[in-house]
Amino acid sequence: MAVLFHYGGCFFSINGRGGVSRVRRRAVAAANSEEYGKLEEKVKLGGSEVKVSRLGIGAWSWGDNIYWNWNNCFQWDDRKLKAAKAAFNASIDHGITFIDTAEIYGAPYTLGAINSETLVGRFIKEKKGKDPGFEVTVATKFAVLPWRLGRQSVISVLKDSLYRLGLESVDLYQLHWPGIWGNEEYIDGLGDAVEQGLVKAVGVSNYNEKRLRDAYEKLKKRGIPLASNQVNYSLIYRAPEENGVKDACDELGVTLIAYAPLAQGVLTGKYTATNPPIGPRSLIYSSEFVTKLQPLLNRIRDIGEKYNKSPTQVVLNWLIAQENVVPIPGAKNAEQAIEFVGALGWRISNEEINELRSLASKLQPVFGLPFEIL
Template sequence: MALHISVSSACFCGDFIHRKVQRIRAVASEDFTTVKTEEDKVKLGGSELKVTRLGIGAWSWGDTSYWNNFEWDDRKMKAAKAAFDTSVDSGITFFDTAEVYGSRFSMGAINSETLLGRFIKERKERNPEVEVAVATKFAALPWRLGRQSVLTALKDSLCRLGLSSVELYQLHWPGIWGNEGYIDGLGDAVEQGLVKAVGVSNYSEKRLRNAYEQLSKRGIPLASNQVNYSLIYRIPENNGVKAACDELGITLIAYSPIAQGVLTGKYTPESPPTGPRRNIYTPEFLTKLQPLINRIMEMGQNYNKTSTQVVLNWLISQGNVVPIPGAKTAEQAEEFAGALGWRLTDEEIEELRSLASQIQPVIGFPVEKL
């Protein structure tokens, strides 16, 4: 997908530049899993940062270029806020955003970072003890050069978030040039106390190893690599990225873990998704997908779980993987929590992989905003 993105170096704090569904309902509220103890968290790579085993992606918050049918209004704002609060109430406290999400320069109504920062502030006003782990990302735009550009962008992100530091800062994608400087900038951010851990996103095995080695020279672990990973998009298993993460002790953060809603069973050949996703998940593709969707639903019935919870559990069961599905509503956030606290059997995991392997991955799968 060709997208033209421009991000200003200025900080716009306070600027409001701001399924026929057939699926099984989640189990009764008393059976919902919540994350309450430290043992329910995982370390990101070799860092000391612990996050919940499942996070929430905030790509859609404020966005009008890919999500929300090209419009953002007060109703969607309230829904996003409810998604945030329900996530925290369910014990999911790891949120991932980026400076380009919802950016007014990429057809956004309001920056996702600004929204997340506001939600956190309002929550802390009610409960000062609440702890939220924030991950955001640096956009490796062609005109951004050197390590200082990383620090400048990070400080602007902190301004929009209303925070003095974030838990995880990531390079959103490899730059056309200047990557060594970007890695140095990540290291500087750690040493200056602006972040607790650093990671990359959309990095190949080779680039991942190089970044790992460069940071290691400064005694700084590379905590994560955030990539597109789901039951029907298993490229990280095939291109060496997942194996390299496991070898080096780098956590794989999986974005689009439910394939942008397609694995939930929400969409059918007769009722495909709207907007840009309609060009990716065509009726022809959805027809080929139905046997897998049907089996996912059957497994869900056996566990009294939804299809969404099954596919997220499949990812968590791979080990060293933290999925970050996007939540636009409280209902979605509550459903995601039900992916935790149980596990598919090894036989079920392999059966789903085998069924999915018969489906050619979508070539046009968007790499977020790249």
């Protein structure tokens, strides 16, 4: 049996023979080596022509002042800016070229210091200055706010996003959540964006099975594929498996983009009952829940030891193994981004996949994010 503890940004494992192995540092180093230099082949988003890396990066935390930086609220400083830029560059340099952002991430909507789209645009411009031929696939989202009425609102907001991103077109444009007054006009707006050449593919986010099918059919009439549905999906939040969304995506050929694939960091193993998540995340993942999570985390660590992988890499690999799923974990710094690379190029066994699902099913269901609409 191995006992793990966290110190200095690394996981250390003390085995029964008294030996010590630096699990996470070793896994990150392996991900950064030539062994993992060749990532899996890119995959198409649904029936579109847009290809993305098998794993993406979520840019929600870039510019955020509250949700992801609760211990330093209102202090988006140069250090955090450099860390976010390093995360972007490390992702691109290691083959994770799919970046997901949204107009509502950061300022002015969520007390952010700066808008995430603005940062992504800045990072792209600076990277292009040093490496003009680098690849990046950008996805962003339209905030379906109640006062935004009509299909034209999608186009006007999209143009603002393109300005912040510094792009003439975006690879994937998504409706961030379903509209309160209905969705037909917004879906029409997505179709208009494709026909006007402002986007290469369109998707939705937080759509249940019925809304997903309706959007698919409406776009199909215009000869436009629904490329994706971005939903909360992780080992401990498997609602898409239970509410028909995953099956519908597989049936229709719509890619499921999994946000919060690490359960907002809880599945990385860095939290304990005495050191639970703070801020808004504490409302979802309490000390009590983190305590009950330990048997599952212990098994994840054991599997990681077998493959020379960190818990983070095991959990992401579990999702990838579900097929037709592209996880987009958030990266605050280069180390996290590089660690994600180690989730690619291998696969846990079917027995381990089922075992982890079985262990996770014994936990009390986790609520989704406060704004999630399914």
